[in-house]
Amino acid sequence: MTSTAGTSQISKKVVSKDEWVKKLSDVKIDKADLNKLIMNYFVIEGYKDAAEAFSQECGLSPSIDVDSIQDRMNIRNAIQNGNVEEAIERVNDLNPEALVNNKLFQQRLIEYIREGKITEALEFAQDELAPRGEENPEFLEELERTMALLAFDDTSVSPVGDLLHPSQRQRTASELNAAILTSQSQEKDPKLPSLLKMLVWAQDELDEKVLFPRMKNLVTAELSDTNDSTTNNTAINNSFMST
Amino acid sequence: MNFTKHNQAVLDLDSPDSAVRVKALRFIKNNIIGNKTKKDLYIGLNVIPKLVTFFIENEGVDPEVQIQAAIVLGSFAYGGEENVTEIVKHEAVKPLLECISSKNDPRLIEAAARALKAIYKCPTADKNDIFQGYHLQNLITLLDPDALNPKTDREKIASVHTAELAATIIARCCDTNEQQIQIAQAGAFPKLVNLLTCGFSKAQEAALDALAYLCRENSDFGKEIVKTKSETNESPVKIMLNLIRDKSPTMRLISAKCLTHLCRAKAIDEYLNDITLAVLPTLVKLLDEKGPVREEAPHVLAYLIRDNEELQKAACDSEAVPKLAEFVTHISDQNSSYYDPLGDGDKLKEVYIGLTISSLTDEGRKLVVDAKIIPHIVAAMSHRSYGVRAAACQCTRSLSRSVHILRTNLVDAGIATPLFKLLSDESTDVQTMACATLCNIVLEFSPMRKQIMEQGGIEKLVKLVHSPDNTLRLNAIWALKNLVYHAESEVKYRVMEVLTYLTMEKLIEDPELDVQEKALNLLRNLACPKPEDIEEVFKGLTESRLMNIIESKLCSWSDEIIKQILFVINNIATGNEHHKKTIMSRTNILSHIKNYMGHQNPDIRVAAVWCLINLTWMEDKHSSSQSRVRELRQLGFEDIVKDMANDENLDVREKVKMALVQFSQ
Numbered sequence: 001m002t003s004t005a006g007t008s009q010i011s012k013k014v015v016s017k018d019e020w021v022k023k024l025s026d027v028k029i030d031k032a033d034l035n036k037l038i039m040n041y042f043v044i045e046g047y048k049d050a051a052e053a054f055s056q057e058c059g060l061s062p063s064i065d066v067d068s069i070q071d072r073m074n075i076r077n078a079i080q081n082g083n084v085e086e087a088i089e090r091v092n093d094l095n096p097e098a099l100v101n102n103k104l105f106q107q108r109l110i111e112y113i114r115e116g117k118i119t120e121a122l123e124f125a126q127d128e129l130a131p132r133g134e135e136n137p138e139f140l141e142e143l144e145r146t147m148a149l150l151a152f153d154d155t156s157v158s159p160v161g162d163l164l165h166p167s168q169r170q171r172t173a174s175e176l177n178a179a180i181l182t183s184q185s186q187e188k189d190p191k192l193p194s195l196l197k198m199l200v201w202a203q204d205e206l207d208e209k210v211l212f213p214r215m216k217n218l219v220t221a222e223l224s225d226t227n228d229s230t231t232n233n234t235a236i237n238n239s240f241m242s243t
Numbered sequence: 244m245n246f247t248k249h250n251q252a253v254l255d256l257d258s259p260d261s262a263v264r265v266k267a268l269r270f271i272k273n274n275i276i277g278n279k280t281k282k283d284l285y286i287g288l289n290v291i292p293k294l295v296t297f298f299i300e301n302e303g304v305d306p307e308v309q310i311q312a313a314i315v316l317g318s319f320a321y322g323g324e325e326n327v328t329e330i331v332k333h334e335a336v337k338p339l340l341e342c343i344s345s346k347n348d349p350r351l352i353e354a355a356a357r358a359l360k361a362i363y364k365c366p367t368a369d370k371n372d373i374f375q376g377y378h379l380q381n382l383i384t385l386l387d388p389d390a391l392n393p394k395t396d397r398e399k400i401a402s403v404h405t406a407e408l409a410a411t412i413i414a415r416c417c418d419t420n421e422q423q424i425q426i427a428q429a430g431a432f433p434k435l436v437n438l439l440t441c442g443f444s445k446a447q448e449a450a451l452d453a454l455a456y457l458c459r460e461n462s463d464f465g466k467e468i469v470k471t472k473s474e475t476n477e478s479p480v481k482i483m484l485n486l487i488r489d490k491s492p493t494m495r496l497i498s499a500k501c502l503t504h505l506c507r508a509k510a511i512d513e514y515l516n517d518i519t520l521a522v523l524p525t526l527v528k529l530l531d532e533k534g535p536v537r538e539e540a541p542h543v544l545a546y547l548i549r550d551n552e553e554l555q556k557a558a559c560d561s562e563a564v565p566k567l568a569e570f571v572t573h574i575s576d577q578n579s580s581y582y583d584p585l586g587d588g589d590k591l592k593e594v595y596i597g598l599t600i601s602s603l604t605d606e607g608r609k610l611v612v613d614a615k616i617i618p619h620i621v622a623a624m625s626h627r628s629y630g631v632r633a634a635a636c637q638c639t640r641s642l643s644r645s646v647h648i649l650r651t652n653l654v655d656a657g658i659a660t661p662l663f664k665l666l667s668d669e670s671t672d673v674q675t676m677a678c679a680t681l682c683n684i685v686l687e688f689s690p691m692r693k694q695i696m697e698q699g700g701i702e703k704l705v706k707l708v709h710s711p712d713n714t715l716r717l718n719a720i721w722a723l724k725n726l727v728y729h730a731e732s733e734v735k736y737r738v739m740e741v742l743t744y745l746t747m748e749k750l751i752e753d754p755e756l757d758v759q760e761k762a763l764n765l766l767r768n769l770a771c772p773k774p775e776d777i778e779e780v781f782k783g784l785t786e787s788r789l790m791n792i793i794e795s796k797l798c799s800w801s802d803e804i805i806k807q808i809l810f811v812i813n814n815i816a817t818g819n820e821h822h823k824k825t826i827m828s829r830t831n832i833l834s835h836i837k838n839y840m841g842h843q844n845p846d847i848r849v850a851a852v853w854c855l856i857n858l859t860w861m862e863d864k865h866s867s868s869q870s871r872v873r874e875l876r877q878l879g880f881e882d883i884v885k886d887m888a889n890d891e892n893l894d895v896r897e898k899v900k901m902a903l904v905q906f907s908q
Contacts, residue, residue, distance in 0.1 A: 067396065
């Protein structure tokens with residue numbers, strides 16, 4: 001980096017929107033590669049129906065047959081619907097190793113607290129979580145954080161209130177999905193999100209030297225105007241394609 | 244806890260309806276996975292023998308019952324050593340081994356293999372059953388994921404997982420050379436090498452691990468593995484050198500471990516460059532990782548560089564010592580926090596072993612001192628894990644080989660007191676290592692010698708000299724003989740007062756040759772350098788017993804014993820008239836000395852000629868020395884020495900020259 005943001009305004013090269021769009025359209029991208037990228041996302045994240053529909057639409061077969069996606073999808077759905085017991089049983093059927101399912105026990109506790117079943121929550125923590133924490137110090141920390149939920153009547157002001165947010169179920173579901181894939185020696189990170197992160201990074205880098213129309217909304221791929229570069233934070237999070 | 248539903252589940256296992264049994268088994272399974280308390284609860288309800296009966300009942304057992312029962316047994320086994328002991332006690336291992344035959348339901352095979360893996364993970368588990376009947380053959384068949392004819396991807400994933408489990412079991416069942424041989428003869432090598440190329444990382448890691456243990460300290464098998472080509476015609480070493488660059492740290496570690504074992508087995512001498520440029524730096528970098536990888540990396544690194552000075556230097560050059568040092572500091576900090584996770588002991592032990600080996604070179608010792616970890620080593624001498632205490636001693640011992648560090652840094656760190664305490668440790672291993680370390684600490688140039696003696700070191704070492712443990716006895720007598728080496732007469736007197744000449748005589752006749760040798764070395768150190776010291780030995784043993792010892796040990800078949808006893812004679816021959824005369828009066832002794840002048844071992848020839856020099860030494864033209872020269876000449880010694888003037892050994896020739904001068908005067 002040779003210049004600071006303040007002084008670079010003067011020396012920055014400017015690329016107009018038309019010029020930028022033309023350059024973008026000159027880049028040849030194989031449609032098949034794009035399809036593979038999307039299929040890779042559906043398969044790894046366990047979206048079986050989407051993978052099947054997409055497969056019919058573009059004639060691309062999934063890299064792995066849909067049966068094995070089904071197992072992971074069932075677990076994901078159970079977690080997202082709050083049926084943690086079902087998820088635990090399914091995980092145990094698929095891979096009866098404890099480390100994979102500890103996350104689920106934390107989620108079960110969260111669900112008890114969400115339902116206001118405090119007695120059950122305490123009993124569950126004692127019978128199920130304490131023995132697990134004993135064997136697994138990292139889990140103990142998570143557990144302590146979850147127990148802190150009980151300290152606040154109004155969870156909206158609780159510092160750990162995020163645990164009750166719907167995105168927590170999704171987080172647990174994604175972690176489980178990744179853990180199962182790892183246990184099966186399969187790729188656990190879909191390529192698409194990291195590619196998009198790379199896009200954001202590349203835009204930030206370019207922004208240091210050039211004024212150009214940034215892609216600000218990754219879902220619509222809409223380009224901003226060249227002179228509108230005051231904010232350069234592109235919204236990106238893991239749930240951009242969530243169901 | 245609600246006991247009734249658990250009791251009900253156990254009762255349901257006896258139901259004639261297999262659906263009820265499956266339901267109960269699944270209930271138990273979902274309760275116990277990951278939950279130690281519930282495992283204990285169910286074991287307390289005596290569930291294991293019931294599970295075992297599901298495998299030995301005759302025809303008609305629902306395969307689902309067996310699958311769930313195997314998973315439940317596996318989950319118990321993951322709960323630790325006591326659980327495995329229970330499982331073994333109820334004879335569950337054989338039925339589980341019966342399950343891994345490829346004619347069974349693949350899901351049953353997978354569940355049984357998983358349980359067996361957990362059982363064999365326990366170091367105390369008996370591995371013999373697996374080598375009976377067809378079990379080993381069945382296990383090796385499973386190393387090929389296609390053996391179970393998987394059709395769907397789901398089945399493929401399961402069969403690769405089964406292959407991974409089989410490889411892990413094999414890795415845990417080659418403790419002895421005998422076991423290595425049986426596994427190799429059953430055809431494991433080609434299947435494991437193929438598994439290296441399967442593309443599923445967990446199975447690849449397991450295959451690497453199994454190969455590493457199969458070639459551990461076994462040169463023949465190392466070479467055989469190197470020659471085994473995969474179906475894709477790739478060399479396993481090339482595959483490993485590829486996997487050592489994998490993005491997963493676990494894969495990098497296990498590849499480095501396998502290559503290390505091959506290197507130590509002298510199977511890949513032509514890849515020495517890759518070892519220095521790829522394996523060593525990978526292991527050093529892995530010291531920055533987290534979790535189990537970081538714990539095992541020092542162990543592998545230590546093993547790689549143990550006997551290789553080049554690699555030790557390379558390790559020191561590559562920042563290994565500061566990284567190991569940081570590890571020590573980091574773990575010591577953790578220990579002071581409220582949560583003290585178990586198993587740290589093993590990690591620390593490995594690190595200290597790594598540091599010990601790094602301290603084998605002068606450069607390495609300097610790095611260890613610079614990293615300021617000697618205080619941590621002192622603290623580690625009181626660690627609750629005996630492995631750590633022993634390793635900390637070993638590390639101190641390595642450092643004490645430098646006289647400078649011994650006299651400065653080790654003294655400053657106050658190593659003597661904690662080290663001394665370890666002489667009374669509950670573990671014999673620690674006592675043995677503390678004794679070995681003490682050997683250097685009590686040498687004449689060590690400022691700590693006095694301190695050790697003041698704390699009752701002599702009494703303590705004398706106690707250990709009576710230990711039934713051969714190594715401990717050896718190290719204790721070793722430390723005592725170092726203590727009297729070049730010591731003042733007062734120290735010698737105190738040592739013998741506590742040890743007694745009677746005990747020394749017993750040790751000279753110890754069943755262990757090494758102990759005999761060190762006891763004779765003690766006698767040798769006592770009988771020098773002043774005539775008064777020799778006189779003390781004559782008094783302590785009595786002349787006749789001393790001469791009996793000399794005459795009997797001169798007949799030993801061991802070069803080491805002969806050498807020591809010749810030096811005892813030597814020291815006596817430096818004494819006064821009476822001492823010299825005692826030797827001269829024993830024709831038996833003189834004729835032995837004469838014979839040993841022609842011994843094939845040059846060290847023994849040197850020692851024998853030394854005896855002659857001392858016996859003929861003329862200090863003041865004393866008439867008695869001239870008479871001894873005459874006497875020895877008559878016995879033919881002069882002729883023999885003259886014949887030795889052209890001895891092939893320089894040291895011998897030098898001494899011969901000196902002896903000839905004595906005769907010519």
